[in-house]
Amino acid sequence: xxxxxxxxxxxxxxxxxxxxxxxxxxxxxxxxxxxxxxxxxxxxxxxxxxxxxxxxxxxxxxxxxxxxxxxxxxxxxxxxxxxxxxxxxxxxxxxxxxxxxxxxxxxxxxxxxxxxxxxxxxxxxxxxxxxxxxxxxxxxxxxxxxxxxxxxxxxxxxxxxxxxxxxxxxxxxxxxxxxxxxxxxxxxxxxxxxxxxxxxxxxxxxxxxxxxxxxxxxxxxxxxxxxxxxxxxxxxxxxxxxxxxxxxxxxxxxxxxxxxxxxxxxxxxxxxxxxxxxxxxxxxxxxxxxxxxxxxxxxxxxxxxxxxxxxxxxxxxxxx
Amino acid sequence: xxxxxxxxxxxxxxxxxxxxxxxxxxxxxxxxxxxxxxxxxxxxxxxxxxxxxxxxxxxxxxxxxxxxxxxxxxxxxxxxxxxxxxxxxxxxxxxxxxxxxxxxxxxxxxxxxxxxxxxxxxxxxxxxxxxxxxxxxxxxxxxxxxxxxxxxxxxxxxxxxxxxxxxxxxxxxxxxxxxxxxxxxxxxxxxxxxxxxxxxxxxxxxxxxxxxxxxxxxxxxxxxxxxxxxxxxxxxxxxxxxxxxxxxxxxxxxxxxxxxxxxxxxxxxxxxxxxxxxxxxxxxxxxxxxxxxxxxxxxxxxxxxx
Numbered sequence: 267x268x269x270x271x272x273x274x275x276x277x278x279x280x281x282x283x284x285x286x287x288x289x290x291x292x293x294x295x296x297x298x299x300x301x302x303x304x305x306x307x308x309x310x311x312x313x314x315x316x317x318x319x320x321x322x323x324x325x326x327x328x329x330x331x332x333x334x335x336x337x338x339x340x341x342x343x344x345x346x347x348x349x350x351x352x353x354x355x356x357x358x359x360x361x362x363x364x365x366x367x368x369x370x371x372x373x374x375x376x377x378x379x380x381x382x383x384x385x386x387x388x389x390x391x392x393x394x395x396x397x398x399x400x401x402x403x404x405x406x407x408x409x410x411x412x413x414x415x416x417x418x419x420x421x422x423x424x425x426x427x428x429x430x431x432x433x434x435x436x437x438x439x440x441x442x443x444x445x446x447x448x449x450x451x452x453x454x455x456x457x458x459x460x461x462x463x464x465x466x467x468x469x470x471x472x473x474x475x476x477x478x479x480x481x482x483x484x485x486x487x488x489x490x491x492x493x494x495x496x497x498x499x500x501x502x503x504x505x506x507x508x509x510x511x512x513x514x515x516x517x518x519x520x521x522x523x524x525x526x527x528x529x530x531x532x533x534x535x536x537x538x539x540x541x542x543x544x545x546x547x548x549x550x551x552x553x554x555x556x557x558x559x560x561x562x563x564x565x566x567x568x569x570x571x572x573x574x575x576x577x578x579x580x581x582x583x584x585x586x
Numbered sequence: 587x588x589x590x591x592x593x594x595x596x597x598x599x600x601x602x603x604x605x606x607x608x609x610x611x612x613x614x615x616x617x618x619x620x621x622x623x624x625x626x627x628x629x630x631x632x633x634x635x636x637x638x639x640x641x642x643x644x645x646x647x648x649x650x651x652x653x654x655x656x657x658x659x660x661x662x663x664x665x666x667x668x669x670x671x672x673x674x675x676x677x678x679x680x681x682x683x684x685x686x687x688x689x690x691x692x693x694x695x696x697x698x699x700x701x702x703x704x705x706x707x708x709x710x711x712x713x714x715x716x717x718x719x720x721x722x723x724x725x726x727x728x729x730x731x732x733x734x735x736x737x738x739x740x741x742x743x744x745x746x747x748x749x750x751x752x753x754x755x756x757x758x759x760x761x762x763x764x765x766x767x768x769x770x771x772x773x774x775x776x777x778x779x780x781x782x783x784x785x786x787x788x789x790x791x792x793x794x795x796x797x798x799x800x801x802x803x804x805x806x807x808x809x810x811x812x813x814x815x816x817x818x819x820x821x822x823x824x825x826x827x828x829x830x831x832x833x834x835x836x837x838x839x840x841x842x843x844x845x846x847x848x849x850x851x852x853x854x855x856x857x858x859x860x861x862x863x864x865x866x867x868x869x870x871x872x873x874x875x876x877x878x879x880x881x882x883x884x885x886x887x888x889x890x891x892x
Contacts, residue, residue: 284723292735296742400621403880407873409822411829412865415848423855520728527730528826542731543830546738554738558731565726 278566285562290331293551343556348548353556364537368522371460379465383472402466414459414532428454431534456533460526476507509580516572520565615885622881628874636681644672658859665859677863680839687755688821694759696813699766704797707774724764737832747835754833758820766812773805807886818875825868841868
């Protein structure tokens with residue numbers, strides 16, 4: 267196992283180099299550099315040249331890439347122009363807000379989707395199964411921003427049940443449980459949007475995995491032994507059906523940090539989504555490059571975690 | 587005998603008339619699937635209205651200055667927007683844009699995905715390794731942040747709004763082919779070990795012919811299903827990007843950028859006719875495509891017992 271993990275980690279290196287090259291050169295396609303964007307117009311040409319020199323912008327592209335890559339190896343993703351802070355610090359400030367929101371949505375959708383998936387599988391083609399198949403499809407087909415706007419209109423403006431946007435009540439100095447309650451209150455609507463969007467895949471995954479398991483011989487044996495149907499399904503079948511579901515956790519890792527961009531933007535949730543859009547609109551390319559690099563690493567780690575956890579729970583799988 | 591040869595259908599080898607062609611079998615199975623047929627008909631209606639409708643309605647840019655922000659009425663069945671343009675007319679033009687972005691970008695995806703997947707699967711070795719590492723790199727970008735990056739560059743280059751739509755198609759297509767490429771490669775790997783490929787080998791066919799005439803046609807089922815579902819995804823992506831102001835930008839209408847007006851609180855609460863119809867259109871289209879795609883998957887899968 268240790269050997270396998272080491273090998274996979276080593277294999278990540280060329281992929282990450284590739285990713286960093288792609289990211290870097292995409293931004294070379296943009297005309298001008300960071301200094302030709304929103305910069306103080308009173309700045310003198312010499313000062314500009316000086317800064318360009320400091321940032322190595324006057325050197326050939328591949329040398330610039332070298333500096334950027336070298337910085338990354340030291341954990342230095344460069345400086346954000348808009349926030350006037352190191353990129354890693356900006357990411358650190360906002361990423362956790364994204365994480366809490368996405369994690370809450372993830373847990374909620376698992377709690378809802380897995381039981382529905384199991385019942386759907388045991389009553390295949392029943393009214394229940396068909397109804398939830400359609401609900402799942404609605405969840406994938408409804409654009410998150412449109413669903414969010416509908417919720418904002420109905421719940422926030424028409425009935426004023428939930429706040430329109432943000433993460434905390436402005437000017438609130440509540441601490442402890444009151445602060446937590448305030449955040450939850452703000453989280454409700456984005457949470458509904460995100461959960462509804464991610465229900466479908468987990469539901470379908472559970473359903474098909476469960477369908478496969480209940481056709482197995484040992485389930486027939488369990489039934490033949492005269493076990494009650496409940497025990498057969500929830501004790502014998504469900505445990506094995508959950509094995510592929512484990513991989514979802516790993517696969518969701520990058521999504522936990524980035525998947526909610528549009529929803530976050532819609533509800534003005536102070537996470538990675540809004541700052542990415544601010545970066546796009548202000549040509550803060552260093553920040554965008556940093557965010558993308560960060561997410562690419564998470565994706566690779568997530569895949570590795572998915573594979574390893576699969577092998578951990580399923581002794582039939584041997585990692586080589 | 588002569589009449590018999592005449593009756594042979596000329597698609598992929600000879601098929602007698604009394605034997606149903608695979609496509610007929612698929613169609614017959616699909617027809618039994620009520621949900622898929624609902625999807626298909628919805629889609630046909632939506633496409634027909636978007637393509638034909640504009641000939642019978644207000645022009646896309648025609649403004650009715652007396653009725654600005656007017657609620658739905660007999661004159662403007664879905665009301666008008668902030669400069670008095672007919673919302674229903676713009677909805678149909680927007681439909682043309684959104685649907686074509688979906689179709690063209692998926693066409694690009696399929697083209698790149700199948701060709702590279704076919705080549706990687708057939709040749710194996712170094713070629714396979716290079717292509718698959720490319721796919722790895724592509725797939726480890728989260729979709730939306732990568733799109734944001736590319737749109738940022740597009741905005742920085744000040745692409746003319748008229749041409750933005752083509753750039754959007756291209757961007758969505760160029761970053762979406764990874765999954766299909768992997769799928770095709772996997773299937774080719776197992777297909778090329780089968781007997782008919784030994785026959786092809788024995789006939790001394792060229793590699794190109796073997797890949798494009800013998801291997802890839804056998805993966806059509808997965809290509810069709812994957813492409814159908816991708817069109818839905820591409821339409822969603824385009825609408826999200828356009829909603830954020832990073833995709834198709836006004837004056838070109840798209841369903842996504844028509845919803846942008848809902849960012850204004852007054853419009854959001856008091857002028858729902860301006861942003862709910864395009865949202866419903868996106869939803870209906872993507873839903874119809876997903877229903878059809880699911881139905882096609884079931885109809886095309888010969889192993890399925892139902």
